[in-house]
Amino acid sequence: MTFSRRNFVKTSVLGAVAAGVGTRAQGEDPRQNDAAPSGPHKRPIIVCANNGYAYLENAFAFLKGGGDTLDAAIKVVKGPEDDPNDDSVGLGGIPSEEGVVELDACCMHGPTRRAGSVGGVRNIKNVALVSKAVMEHTGHVMLVGEGAERFAVAVGFPRENLLTEHSRKIWLLWKEFHSTDDWWGPGLADPHWQAPAFGPAGKDKPQSELWQDRIQNLQARAGDLGIEPELQLAAVRKVLFPPTGTIHCSALNDKGEISGVTTTSGLAFKLPGRCGDSPIIGAGCYTDQDVGSAGATGSGEENIKVAGAHTIVENMRHGMSPQEAGMDALKRIVRNYNGDMNRIHFLDMTYYILRKDGAYSGVSLWEGYSKGHPHKIAIHDGALRAEATVSLLKGYSQEFPPFPDIPEDLKKGSEYLK
Numbered sequence: 001m002t003f004s005r006r007n008f009v010k011t012s013v014l015g016a017v018a019a020g021v022g023t024r025a026q027g028e029d030p031r032q033n034d035a036a037p038s039g040p041h042k043r044p045i046i047v048c049a050n051n052g053y054a055y056l057e058n059a060f061a062f063l064k065g066g067g068d069t070l071d072a073a074i075k076v077v078k079g080p081e082d083d084p085n086d087d088s089v090g091l092g093g094i095p096s097e098e099g100v101v102e103l104d105a106c107c108m109h110g111p112t113r114r115a116g117s118v119g120g121v122r123n124i125k126n127v128a129l130v131s132k133a134v135m136e137h138t139g140h141v142m143l144v145g146e147g148a149e150r151f152a153v154a155v156g157f158p159r160e161n162l163l164t165e166h167s168r169k170i171w172l173l174w175k176e177f178h179s180t181d182d183w184w185g186p187g188l189a190d191p192h193w194q195a196p197a198f199g200p201a202g203k204d205k206p207q208s209e210l211w212q213d214r215i216q217n218l219q220a221r222a223g224d225l226g227i228e229p230e231l232q233l234a235a236v237r238k239v240l241f242p243p244t245g246t247i248h249c250s251a252l253n254d255k256g257e258i259s260g261v262t263t264t265s266g267l268a269f270k271l272p273g274r275c276g277d278s279p280i281i282g283a284g285c286y287t288d289q290d291v292g293s294a295g296a297t298g299s300g301e302e303n304i305k306v307a308g309a310h311t312i313v314e315n316m317r318h319g320m321s322p323q324e325a326g327m328d329a330l331k332r333i334v335r336n337y338n339g340d341m342n343r344i345h346f347l348d349m350t351y352y353i354l355r356k357d358g359a360y361s362g363v364s365l366w367e368g369y370s371k372g373h374p375h376k377i378a379i380h381d382g383a384l385r386a387e388a389t390v391s392l393l394k395g396y397s398q399e400f401p402p403f404p405d406i407p408e409d410l411k412k413g414s415e416y417l418k
Contacts, residue, residue, distance in 0.1 A: 041358030042381035043256070048076050048249035049297050049352060050376040050386055051088060055079035060380040063251055070109045070132065070259035073249040077128050077263045080247050084164045087238075088245025091125050092164040093265025094238065096272045099171050101162035103127040104279035105263035106142075107135065110289035117142040119279040123159040124152045128263040131279075133157075141281065145273070169225045174239045174269055177218055187301070188343045189336070215240075242268035246278055248285060248295025250354040258356055260285045260293035260309075267300065276300020282310035291317045292356045294326070298349035298365070299333075306332040312353055322353040323390060326363035330392040333365065348397035350375045350389055362389040366397040 044063045046056055055076045063072035081090030088094075093101045105127040106117035116135030119142065121127050130152045134143055143151055153159060163171075186193045215236055222232040246264035262285040264278040277283035277300035284300070286309035287293035294312040296303050303309075308329045315325035329351060337343045350364040362377025367389075369375075375389040 041355075041360075043358045044251070044253045045354065045358050045360065045379065045381035046072060046076065046249065046251045047352050047354050047360045047362070048073075048378050049247045049295075049350070050378050051080050051086060051247050052076040052249055053378040053384075053386055056378055056380040056384055059249075059251070060382075060384075063253055066253075068109075068259070069111070069251040069253050069257050070107060070261065072251040072253075073259055073261045074107070074128050074132065076249040076251075077247045077261055078126055081126050081128060081263060084166075087167055087170075087265070089247055089263050089265050090127070091160075091162050092167050093162060093245060094167055094242075094268035095163055095171050096266075096274070097269045098272050099163065099168065099175075100272065101167070101265060102270075102272065102274075103162070103263070103265055104275055104284075105131040105261065106279045106281055106285050107131045107261040108259060108281065108285060108287035108293070109135065110258040110260075110287045110293070113289060115141050115281050117279045117281055118148040118152075119144040119275040120273055121145070121148045121152065123162065124149055124157050125160060125162060126157065127152075128261050130157060131261070131263075142279065144275070144279075166227070166231070169222070169227050170235045170238050171269070172225055173218065173222055173227075173235055174242070176221065177239060188346060189301075189305075193343070238268060246276075246284070246297040246300075248297060248352050250287065250293035250295060250352065252293075252354055252356065252358060256356055258287055258289060258293050258354065260287040260295055260354075262295045264297075277303040277308070280304055282307045284309060286310040286313050288313050288317070290356070292322070292354050294351060294353045296349060296351050299347045302333050302336070302347055303349060305336060308333075308349070308351060312351060316353075316355055322355050322359050322361035323363060326351040326353050326361055327390075327392060330363060330365050334392070344393075345397065348375075350377075352377055362387060364389040364391045366393050366395055367391040368396050370396050 046060055046063060059072045059075040062075060080086040080088060084092040095101045100122060103121045104119045108115045114135045116131040118127050118130050118134060124130060133155050134140060137155055218236045218239060219232045222235050227235050248262040250260040252258045262278045266274060266276055277296055283304045285295045291313050294309040296308050306329055311329045312325040315328050316322060330349060333349060334344060348365050353361045364375040367374055376386045377389055378386045
């Protein structure tokens with residue numbers, strides 16, 4: 001994070017946040033400028049995280065043809081769950097620090113006002129469908145761990161190894177070079193947490209050269225592990241900046257019925273048993289048939305603490321537009337750290353919001369995770385498109401565990417930032 005961005009945010013954005021006044025990024029998409037309650041807004045409509053873009057066409061056709069709203073949303077998220085090359089959810093997800101993939105999901109069906117959730121599930125690929133099965137076949141809302149896996153098998157889901165060879169090699173690369181920077185505390189919220197101190201570059205080597213050496217060493221080891229040359233820098237990035245991986249989708253039909261679902265492989269290299277916001281009803285996903293639906297991707301622990309999806313839906317119930325409702329939830333995350341940018345720049349959050357009348361918005365804490373890679377929301381309301389989110393803060397997030405900014409000369413041509 002640059003000095004100029006930090007000071008800009010401290011002197012302008014946080015003052016507005018403290019005063020309860022929304023600060024929006026330049027270039028706001030007019031289709032997301034929905035402060036006015038008047039329409040008309042299109043129905044049916046599906047909104048989701050951008051990693052569901054490729055699956056919206058079929059899901060929208062199903063929804064428009066009379067398909068159930070939850071089934072339509074699950075058709076979107078099942079695509080990345082089934083894709084071994086998408087390491088954000090399902091098969092091929094980045095594993096825990098022990099090298100085991102653990103998945104979480106939840107869903108809410110607006111028309112029947114039901115919900116289902118599973119957390120910490122191993123060996124079952126399509127946990128979004130498992131969460132629906134919990135909703136349909138049990139008197140419970142949430143099952144976790146071994147019990148959730150046994151239930152899934154009992155209702156017909158096959159056990160399979162979710163750790164692909166590619167994800168296993170990325171985990172080995174992390175284990176060898178980065179395992180000391182794990183998820184043992186203290187965390188960002190601890191009063192005694194301090195920003196990590198990075199050693200001096202030395203008399204003979206500037207920091208940029210030390211970074212270049214580390215990247216080159218990691219890339220060489222990635223090659224030794226058998227990671228394909230065109231995928232090596234992407235693997236290096238995942239080791240240096242452990243990603244969060246999630247997809248949310250909300251679907252609304254022409255009758256005003258609405259549902260939502262969120263599914264994830266969670267935080268890369270997490271402690272085994274960790275559940276973020278994705279399986280938490282009211283945090284990673286919340287749908288109210290009377291109001292609308294919302295979901296989240298990003299820093300799960302922070303979203304749990306503000307009950308983000310529920311907060312957004314309740315805000316809309318009380319008259320806020322989707323964009324205003326999402327911005328309010330983001331401000332609560334900033335408030336929880338008293339505007340301390342030394343901590344906030346390690347966080348990020350994106351909300352996907354759909355109101356019952358078809359108004360929607362995508363909002364995010366930062367503009368994107370790096371320059372040229374803005375946060376996006378995917379939409380299909382008869383026209384398939386992706387739109388940049390409206391951000392609360394200017395600039396780009398830096399993922400945790402923390403590292404200093406990579407010099408611009410090292411970013412040029414580096415595919416690991418994609």
